[in-house]
Amino acid sequence: MGQNPQPTFHIGSIPVYGQLILAPMDGLSDATFRWITRKLGSAYSVSEFINTLDYANQKSYEKKRLLFRDVERPFAAQLLDNDAVRMAEAAARIEEEFHPDIFDINMGCSARSVAGRGAGVGMMRQPGLVRDAFRLVTQSVSVPVTAKMRIGWDETTHNFLELSELAIENGARLIALHGRTQKNSFNKPARWEPIAELKKRVNVPVIGNGDVIRAADAHRMLEETGCDAVMVGRAAKANPWIFSWRDRQEVxxxxxxxxxxxxxxxxxxxxxxxxxxxxxxxxxxxxxxxxxxxxxxxxxxxxxxxxxxxxxxxxxxxxxxxxxxxxxxxxxxxx
Ligand SMILES: Cc1cc2nc3c(=O)[nH]c(=O)nc-3n(C[C@H](O)[C@H](O)[C@H](O)COP(=O)(O)O)c2cc1C
CATH class of the missing domain: 1.10.1200 (Non-ribosomal Peptide Synthetase Peptidyl Carrier Protein; Chain A)
Incomplete structure (x- = not known):
């Protein structure tokens, strides 16, 4: 997979090679597509969100979302819920059965049915839940735990710095930041300044995310924010070659x-x-x-x-x- 001799950064003790990563996307980042992007250069994999409420209720489709190839490692299983104990219990069972390398906690999903029950970006209104989720999930598994969040719930609550610090104090080893709030839908551009602020504030790797469409955007995000790596979501659907730093017309x-x-x-x-x-x-x-x-x-x-x-x-x-x-x-x- 054309690895650089030196890791770009580490997630806990796990070395990561490369600065572009496929963003987790429900219905898109399945095992096949993730593998394709890995072959093209994406540096590690994150599953589609695993709803740990459905996982606890033994819904078979949640298990299918944990399918991955061994060569795809490092592979992160992403947890989504509004209950820290249930997340931690599911994480322990997932580790036993599927052996992912990393667990990621979803603090970004803005679907009303998710955020409304306090899961996904809904977690950003509940610091206590953020603290408990990172503490309990970290205690229940033997692999590193990471966070993926937005800049806040709305324009009056940009609490990504506080919540990142809280997550890190309770075990998070990396923060991926999508430069939008819950209220900002995709029709407004993502903001990258918060990514730069976060990078200055914390001493774990920071991944920037939001509106990277072309290879030049990824270069610009790295330069402007100092982030360690860039996650590409929607643009990857039409151009998985972006992970080889290529724009679509070059393919x-x-x-x-x-x-x-x-x-x-x-x-x-x-x-x-x-x-x-x-x-x-x-x-x-x-x-x-x-x-x-x-x-x-x-x-x-x-x-x-x-x-x-x-x-x-x-x-x-x-x-x-x-x-x-x-x-x-x-x-x-x-x-
Ligand atoms: C169809 C779709 C599904 C998504 N599913 C997830 C998900 O399961 N977990 C997650 O953390 N983010 C999810 N996201 C958010 C993306 O990971 C990413 O943060 C967002 O699309 C912004 O990046 P982009 O501008 O490069 O698309 C989803 C986004 C889209 C468009």
Missing amino acids: SIQEVYQLARFQINDMMQLQPERGLMPFRKYLKAYLDPYGIPREQMKKLLVCSDHQELLSLMDEVFTALGASKDAPEIIDFSTG
């Missing part, structure tokens, strides 16, 4: 085709029961720049048979200049 159709073909085959192998639907959003994003006819795109996006989709993809990508028989540019099938 050949051959590479797009090979990645897309690996992705659908791997998704179907790991979780055939999910079918083709979860792949469609990627395929659409990968093909968007080429302006292919609407009817053709529609055919791809409604297809529900794996082999038929591969044939349709072959037709579309070949017409755009790719070849099915060319040697793999990146061999995603190996570690």
